[in-house]
Amino acid sequence: MTSWGGYCTTLAGALRRFHGFGEEVCAFFDFFAQPATALERAAAKDLGPAGLTPAEIATAREYGRLLQAYERLFWNTLAELP
Incomplete structure (x- = not known):
């Protein structure tokens, strides 16, 4: 999870x-x-x-990676707060 x-x-x-x-x-x-x-x-x-075309799958994967990167930024920001 x-x-x-x-x-x-x-x-x-x-x-x-x-x-x-x-x-x-x-x-x-x-x-x-x-x-x-x-x-x-x-x-x-x-x-x-x-289903999805190969191009749509690639785009969806990129959006997924971006979402995970934003999530990581969110949690890292909270961890850095005083």
């Missing part, structure tokens, strides 16, 4: 436990708390039988 996935798991649990929020409110965090393989299956289902 990514740092983001772990964060989403913790946040969804806290929202439920300490604030009494239900499934609908926590759905966003629950979605991203899933292991990557579950996310990949959900994305593939949404894409339908046509």
